[in-house]
Amino acid sequence: MKNVLIILLLLALAASLFLPREVVPPKIETPPLPRFPGIVALLKEARANPALAGAAIGFCLINAQGEVVMEDNAQTAFIPASSLKTLTTATALEVLGPDFRFTTTLKSTAPMKDGTIAGDLVIVGGGDPMLAMADLQAWAADLKKRGLKRITGRVRGDASLFSGSLYGDFWNWGDIGNGYGSGVSGLNLNHNRYILVFRAGAAVGTPAELLGISTELPAIAWKNEVTTGPTGSGDGVVIHGGESTTKVHLRGTVPLGAAKFQVTGAVPDPERFIAHHFSRVLVTAGIQINEAASGNNKPEHELLKHESPSLTDIVTSIHATSDNHETECVFRMLGLKAGKAPDVVIREHWKPRGLDFIGLRMEDGCGLARADFIRPLDLACLQFLAGKGPQGAVYKASLLSKDGLRWKGGAMSGVRTVTGYVTGKSGEEFCFAFMVNHYADGKVVSELNQRLTDAMLGL
Numbered sequence: 001m002k003n004v005l006i007i008l009l010l011l012a013l014a015a016s017l018f019l020p021r022e023v024v025p026p027k028i029e030t031p032p033l034p035r036f037p038g039i040v041a042l043l044k045e046a047r048a049n050p051a052l053a054g055a056a057i058g059f060c061l062i063n064a065q066g067e068v069v070m071e072d073n074a075q076t077a078f079i080p081a082s083s084l085k086t087l088t089t090a091t092a093l094e095v096l097g098p099d100f101r102f103t104t105t106l107k108s109t110a111p112m113k114d115g116t117i118a119g120d121l122v123i124v125g126g127g128d129p130m131l132a133m134a135d136l137q138a139w140a141a142d143l144k145k146r147g148l149k150r151i152t153g154r155v156r157g158d159a160s161l162f163s164g165s166l167y168g169d170f171w172n173w174g175d176i177g178n179g180y181g182s183g184v185s186g187l188n189l190n191h192n193r194y195i196l197v198f199r200a201g202a203a204v205g206t207p208a209e210l211l212g213i214s215t216e217l218p219a220i221a222w223k224n225e226v227t228t229g230p231t232g233s234g235d236g237v238v239i240h241g242g243e244s245t246t247k248v249h250l251r252g253t254v255p256l257g258a259a260k261f262q263v264t265g266a267v268p269d270p271e272r273f274i275a276h277h278f279s280r281v282l283v284t285a286g287i288q289i290n291e292a293a294s295g296n297n298k299p300e301h302e303l304l305k306h307e308s309p310s311l312t313d314i315v316t317s318i319h320a321t322s323d324n325h326e327t328e329c330v331f332r333m334l335g336l337k338a339g340k341a342p343d344v345v346i347r348e349h350w351k352p353r354g355l356d357f358i359g360l361r362m363e364d365g366c367g368l369a370r371a372d373f374i375r376p377l378d379l380a381c382l383q384f385l386a387g388k389g390p391q392g393a394v395y396k397a398s399l400l401s402k403d404g405l406r407w408k409g410g411a412m413s414g415v416r417t418v419t420g421y422v423t424g425k426s427g428e429e430f431c432f433a434f435m436v437n438h439y440a441d442g443k444v445v446s447e448l449n450q451r452l453t454d455a456m457l458g459l
Contacts, residue, residue, distance in 0.1 A: 036061070036070050038455045043072050046448050055439040058376040061456070062384050062431040068377070069430070077359035077373035078435040081410030082322045083417040084367035084374060088331045089315045090386035090395055091346045095334060098315075098394050102128035102308040102329070104187070106139060107299035112148055120153035121282075122299035123274060125187025127161050127336075128308040129329035130317075132190055133215075135306055136278045140285040142304060148287055153294035155279040157271040161186030162332050166243050166270070170369035177239035177248065179264025181368060184328040189274040190215065191325045192267040196250070198237070200258040201228040208254045208261075217267060218276040221247045229253030237263045244269045316398040319408050324366040331365025355381050367410055379419045379433035387421060387431065396421065404457050414438055416445045424459030432456060 043059060046052055060074035068074075092100075103126040110119030166183025167176045175181035182192040195214035201207050208226040229236050236253035245268045254261040267273045279289055308314065311330070318326050335342035343362035350357070357378050363369040386395045399406040399420055407420030419433040434452055436445050 036455075036459065038458070039070065039452065040072075042448075042451055042455055049444065051441040051444040052436075052439055052448075055445075056435075056437040058433075058435045059452070060376040060380040060433045062380050064429050066384050066388075068380075071377060074377040074380070074433070075358075075375055077361070077375050078417065078437050079370055079415050080367050080372055080374050080379065080417050080435065081412045081415045082324075082367045083379060083408050083410035083419045083433070083435075084362070084372050085318055085322065085327050085365070085410075086379070086386070086408050086419060087346055087362070087374075087382060088327050088334070088342075088365035089318055089398070090382060090389075090391075091349050092311060092330045092334055093315060093391040093395055094386075094389055095345065095349060096311055096330075096337065098310060098312040098391055100311040102126045102130075102333070104128050104131060104306045104308075106303045106306070108151075108301045108303055109153065109294055109297060109299050111301050112146070112303070115147050115149035117148065117151045117153070119151075120294045120297070120299065121151050121155045121278075121303075122158055123156070123187060123278060124158045124299065125161050125185065125271075126308075127186050127188075127329050127333050128306075129184075129188055129191065129323075129326040130308045130314065131188055131274075131306070133277065133281075136189070136274075136281045137285075139278070139304060139306070140281045140287065143282070144285050144287060150288040150290070151282070152290045152292050154291050155275050155282065155289060157187045157275040158299070159185045159187035159271040162336070168328070168364040168369050170363040170371040172370070173240070174238050175368060177241035177266055177268075178237075179266055180324055182266035182325045183243065183268070183270060184325060184332060185270035187274055188270055188325070188329070189267075189277060191323070192270045192273070193325075194265050194267060196237075196239075196263045196265055198226060198254045198258065198261045198263065200254050200256050200261065204228055204230055204256055210250065211260065215277070217248075218272055219246050220268070222250065223247065224250045226250050227253050228256050231256045235261075235263055239263070239265045241266060241268045312394055312398065315395075319398050319400060322408075322410075324368050327366035328364060334365075350382065350385060353385050355385060368412075370412070370415075376433040376435050379417075379435070380431050383419055383421060383431040383433070405453060414440075416442070416449065418449060418453075422453070422456040422459075424457060426459060428459065430456065430459065 058073040058078055061070040063069045105124040107122045108117045179193045197211040199209040199211055206228050208228050210224045233255045238252045240249040331342045334345045338345045359375050361373040363371045404423040407418050410417040415437055417435040423429045439445050
């Protein structure tokens with residue numbers, strides 16, 4: 001009987017091997033729908049657009065809690081153009097303080113006695129990017145009121161505060177002679193810029209005439225090779241100069257029909273430039289300058305001090321006009337005050353708050369160098385930290401603002417970027433960075449930027 005039971009059990013077991021089993025499918029997690037499907041679709045559509053074939057597109061969105069709620073290629077470093085300025089401005093507001101001011105000092109190598117300075121008058125630069133001709137006129141009026149009648153020596157400048165070149169090492173040759181690439185000196189006047197005026201020729205390809213210059217550049221020889229371009233072709237002039245050069249080449253085109261076409265250039269020797277014009281202002285005010293050699297070259301006697309507008313005002317100007325010169329003066333002052341390279345100051349300032357700037361390359365503080373790189377993720381994170389930081393209200397208020405958007409943009413050939421804050425229709429605030437590199441059709445990128453902005457405002 002026992003053997004029979006064993007046989008029956010074995011038969012049952014064998015039969016069970018051929019019975020159909022219950023199939024339990026693997027558990028498949030349904031991926032969550034994207035929180036911002038409109039933005040996802042928009043970026044997907046952009047990548048499929050033949051006009052953006054080969055372009056690099058990156059986007060990052062951070063919520064009010066500091067969480068990355070959307071990112072698309074945001075961990076790849078892009079050329080930022082002028083949106084890089086926000087690293088300089090946000091850091092400077094916290095490190096230098098919103099009330100910081102650049103100081104320019106007027107000194108002499110001998111005391112003023114009986115209306116005479118028996119020596120030189122020296123303008124000692126403090127890196128002020130906002131110093132203007134009107135300031136020189138005010139100084140002359142003050143000295144005249146205090147009884148100054150004659151200077152036996154020279155008027156000279158001291159621009160030694162900022163060491164090194166006037167220009168960023170990676171600024172293009174075609175940039176440094178034009179106004180937007182004006183040199184950065186310890187002593188600056190009118191943003192170290194001047195304006196040239198041209199008259200177009202009678203036909204396309206004919207020479208354009210150089211009519212004049214707004215502010216005289218001493219000891220400069222001009223070589224004008226500018227010709228006439230098609231009607232409506234705009235400013236095609238490239239000014240080839242360089243540091244302390246005495247010969248400036250003018251090339252490119254002005255549009256047909258232009259009677260007085262203005263082009264902005266960069267002063268090659270800011271120290272000589274300001275000394276020359278202050279001499280003229282003093283003479284106009286009735287103060288005699290003999291320009292005799294002075295035996296004492298040390299300016300030990302302080303005559304007056306001039307302070308720039310506050311850093312808050314300068315940063316607001318930077319964000320409104322995207323001025324490279326103003327930004328670079330602030331950038332260099334960051335380094336000077338800390339005794340370190342400015343980019344090191346910026347990295348070290350934000351690192352304790354968790355921003356490591358992976359992939360960052362900062363060859364200047366303004367973004368004019370195409371060798372600058374930053375990730376959209378880090379650019380958006382900077383906005384979040386700056387907005388929540390001790391100068392957050394000042395920083396946000398300094399940005400361009402319209403209809404729920406606060407931003408700083410950047411643009412150069414093949415580069416378009418924008419970063420800042422957006423408050424959607426829900427009332428929620430986000431920080432964002434949108435970056436596009438290596439495109440050929442700027443109109444398509446502008447349209448994409450507008451559509452993306454509209455999508456964010458609709459959140």
